[in-house]
Amino acid sequence: MIILAGMIGVGKTTYTSRIAESLGTQAFFEPVDNNPILDKYYKDPEEYGFALQIYFLNKRFKSIKSAYHQDNNVLDRSIYEDALFTYINTLQGSISQQEYQIYLELLDNMMEEIKGLPKKAPDLLIYLDGSFDHILNNIKKRGRSFEQPTKDNGLMDYYQLLHRNYKDWYENYHYSPKMRIQTDDFDINKPKDWEAVYRMIQQEMSILGIGEN
Numbered sequence: 657m658i659i660l661a662g663m664i665g666v667g668k669t670t671y672t673s674r675i676a677e678s679l680g681t682q683a684f685f686e687p688v689d690n691n692p693i694l695d696k697y698y699k700d701p702e703e704y705g706f707a708l709q710i711y712f713l714n715k716r717f718k719s720i721k722s723a724y725h726q727d728n729n730v731l732d733r734s735i736y737e738d739a740l741f742t743y744i745n746t747l748q749g750s751i752s753q754q755e756y757q758i759y760l761e762l763l764d765n766m767m768e769e770i771k772g773l774p775k776k777a778p779d780l781l782i783y784l785d786g787s788f789d790h791i792l793n794n795i796k797k798r799g800r801s802f803e804q805p806t807k808d809n810g811l812m813d814y815y816q817l818l819h820r821n822y823k824d825w826y827e828n829y830h831y832s833p834k835m836r837i838q839t840d841d842f843d844i845n846k847p848k849d850w851e852a853v854y855r856m857i858q859q860e861m862s863i864l865g866i867g868e869n
Contacts, residue, residue, distance in 0.1 A: 657723050658866075659734040661829075662784035663822050664815065665795035667839050671784060672732035672852075674844055678854055681728045681866070684719040686712070698802035698811070705750035709742045709759060717766050725777075728833045728867055733767070734781060735770070739763055742823050744818050748810075778830040779866045782857065785826070786839040788819050 658675065660668045669685060676683035697704040716735045723729040742759050745751040751759070770777075784792075785845050792815070795803050805811035826836065837856065842849040861867055 657720075657727075657729055657731065657778045659731045659778045659781045659832075660784060661734050661737055661781055661826070661856045662786070662839075663791060663818050665791040665798070667844075668732040668784060669795060670844060671837075673780070674729050674850060675782075676730040677856065679728050679730070681726060681730060682723070683722050684729060684731045686733045687714075690804065690807070693756045695802040698809070701745065701748070701750035701810075701814075705745045706752075706755040706759070709738065709745065709751070710762070711744065712741075713738050713759070714764065719768075731778075734778070735763075735766070736781075736829060736831060737825070739768070740821060741818075744814070745820060747817065748814065779832065780860060780864060781829060781832050781834040783826045783829075783834060783836045784839050785836050788816065791815070791819065799827045833860075833864050 658679075660672050662668055671682045691711065693704055693708045697708040698812070707851075713746075716733065716738060719731055720735060723731055742751060742756060746753065746756045747808065762836070788854065792805075795805075795815075803811070805815065835856070837853060844850040844853055844854050
């Protein structure tokens, strides 16, 4: 199983689709369009912060169990990142310390269940790193109204805090092999750029023996 990681707006959905298509495997996406809580969270994070993280954690666990049925399936976010989002919400006061501890206990229980699956961890984590300006531009271009930062909604502070913490998260990630792709350097809608990116991924997979019979 291959997992994409990276903050909101970095391009995980596009990369996940292209990687799965090239590998001939299945892509598993974060539930956004049919998420009944997400837009409410952006309007009132203190009311919906905890509920949103529990929702994502539950859906992520379900996706992981499904993805393990076939080699090289691709997930567009990892369960290992969920704790980071919950931590950021705790720093901003959207989630209480008590809720945070409940969340961590639930996450620990789920991680124990994952250890019982045929594979204990992903085969490879691909971290998509991008400059803050590049990510903001992506968020603007995809046009989800509830994601757009304004002077009053506090989203700019949230995105900046998340962006700063993601780099430390990646450096400390130790559950599986990992690689970094600097998304500012590539537009994978262009064939040459995608060929370059996919070549990097193939090289890493070859080193790790992923996809070999």
